[in-house]
Amino acid sequence: MxxxxxxxxxxxxxxxxxxxxxxxxxxxxxxxxxxxxxxxxxxxxxxxxxxxxxxxxxxxxxxxxxxxxxxxxxxxxxxxxxxxxxxxxxxxxxxxxxxxxxxxxxxxxxxxxxxxxxxxxxxxxxxxxxxxxxxxxxxxxxxxxxxxxxxxxxxLGAGPNTPDGAEVHGSFKHIVHSKASVGTVVALGPVAANVLTALNDELLTGQFDVFTATNLPLNLPADLAHRWAGKPLLVVEEHVSVGGLAQQLSVKLLTDGATPSHFVSLSAQGYPNGLYGDQKYHQQLSGLDPANIARQLASFTN
Amino acid sequence: MTSTTEITDLQTLQGQLRLKILSLYNQAHAGHIGCSLSCVDLMIATLVLRKREQDTFLLSKGHAAASLYVCLNHLGEISDEVLATYYLNGTTLPAHPAPNKHKGIPFATGSLGHGLPIGSGIAQAGKLTGDDSRVFVLMSDGETNEGTTWEAAHFAIQHELDNLIVLVDKNGLQGFGQTADVLGDTASVQTWNAIGFETAVVDGHNVAEVLSTIDRLTATPNGKPKLIIAKTVKGKGVSYMENRLEWHYLPMTETQYEQAKDDVNERYLALTTVQE
The missing domain is CATH 3.40.50.970 (Thiamin diphosphate (ThDP)-binding fold, Pyr/PP domains)
Incomplete structure (x- = not known):
């Protein structure tokens, strides 16, 4: 960028x-x-x-x-x-x-x-x-x-261009539309690309709505919160869980009375093994890689 | 040269503002008295007497806020009614200056080491715009321990901010000891001169001397930021507070307040009283 x-x-x-x-x-x-x-x-x-x-x-x-x-x-x-x-x-x-x-x-x-x-x-x-x-x-x-x-x-980070057909709702951008959505993914920043990669899995394609959160503090429209309620919600962010998107979003959802059926947060885990590598290496250690995101989404479909 | 009448007027103002400072601290039963009495004369010279409309004054040592408040009150920028709310719940005049409340207080201060970077930015903006504004930044000597002081100093030198006038209230005491015993003399005039500031050393309680020094340093633009080392006495004007570390913190008892007023009246206002 x-x-x-x-x-x-x-x-x-x-x-x-x-x-x-x-x-x-x-x-x-x-x-x-x-x-x-x-x-x-x-x-x-x-x-x-x-x-x-x-x-x-x-x-x-x-x-x-x-x-x-x-x-x-x-x-x-x-x-x-x-x-x-x-x-x-x-x-x-x-x-x-x-x-x-x-x-x-x-x-x-x-x-x-x-x-x-x-x-x-x-x-x-x-x-x-x-x-x-x-x-x-x-x-x-x-x-x-x-x-x-x-x-x-x-x-700033490094990312591709926005997928076609994206729509803005408050702080959120709807980047993948599902006609028969079984759940929602909200991603923060360029790690959203890993979510898109995960959804290339044919067992997952078309089953999830994907949003990015573009700014914090969040502006979460009530109708959007209620669209997410009752279904699994996965938050993916290259940031620690404390004070990040998942925490801020969960407060908003609970305040609005819009409770997902499952709420899973994938976030930066710091340096769990004390070893260092490139960005993908650290994403993998934190479970932010496409394979782990796909595994998490697959668990929602079972 | 300052006339005898002008010196008498200055002394009267120094006394009157000291009495107001003492009154505020007595009403609030608050500390930081020594810090305010140490620098009020520097504020009289800069904020009250030399600051023009287009200039900015920053009290970087925000713990001397009471001194700032009485000077702004003297200038009519803070009313008597507002001044009376000092330290009370719901006030715009807390122990350290608050943001966005009074025109004469452009920035909230209280954490040391912020005034010089901000002042350098204001001075840089003045240069970029091409106006003739000046910035006065009043710091404590302990504050020159802060790393940001040195970052900002080199910025000011590099950008030739001769519209920046820094005053260091050098009373030799800081939070928990004498400056000489804590980190040494980080407000050394030799150091500041060596890195590129145009410097002067003054008696920080001699308002006329401070004024003439400001006028001399700013008479001709030369690309050098200014630093005035003002030798001061913590608690100046109240005999039992002078050069005493504890008056960074202690509030006064009623007896101490009465004695403090007597001291100020005797030292600064006796001449006025006789004339009256």
């Missing part, structure tokens, strides 16, 4: 001279076009993420709309207090962009993973977090983020 992101930011930056882009010294071979397009509105704040977010808040106070970019763990954890106090409490138009959410940086190791980022950020005041599952979602999300002008976190 980084290519789509850079192209969209260049366009937005050219159109709106109040847009500022600050990077925490990252973006080699990816953001040069943004630097060229924005000129003095492109700032490399150095390896100093906390200051980057504080500076962004100060610039936002003076009327600018400010993106802060780094890889996801660096722009989330190090400067959480700056984002909370300086940005969110003041409802400043500062937009954190974290590349490689979840296990996206794979073999780079645990310091480079962001599997608790949404729990940290989506719980803050006045915030919105966007989690594109598909590459073509990045540009419209960025335009929406700038138009909304509120504290935001955008979690």
């Amino acid at each position: 980084r290519k789509e992101f850079a192209a969209a930011i260049e366009k937005i930056g050219r159109e709106d001279d109040k847009v500022v882009f600050i990077t925490g010294d990252l973006g080699y071979a990816a953001l040069e076009n943004v630097a060229d397009a924005l000129g003095p509105r492109f700032i490399n704040a150095g390896v100093a993420e906390q200051n980057m977010v504080g500076v962004a808040a100060g610039m936002a106070y003076k009327g600018y709309k400010v993106f802060c970019y780094s890889i996801a763990p660096f722009v989330v954890y190090r400067c959480l207090e700056q984002f909370r106090n300086d940005v969110c409490l003041h409802q400043m138009p500062v937009f954190l962009v974290g590349n490689g959410g979840g296990y996206g940086y794979g073999i780079m190791g645990s310091t480079h993973h962001a599997i608790e980022d949404l729990a940290c950020l989506s719980s803050l005041q006045n915030v919105n977090t966007y989690i594109p599952a598909f590459a073509d979602e990045v540009s419209p999300m960025l335009h929406q983020i700038v138009a909304e002008g509120r504290p935001t976190y955008l979690r």
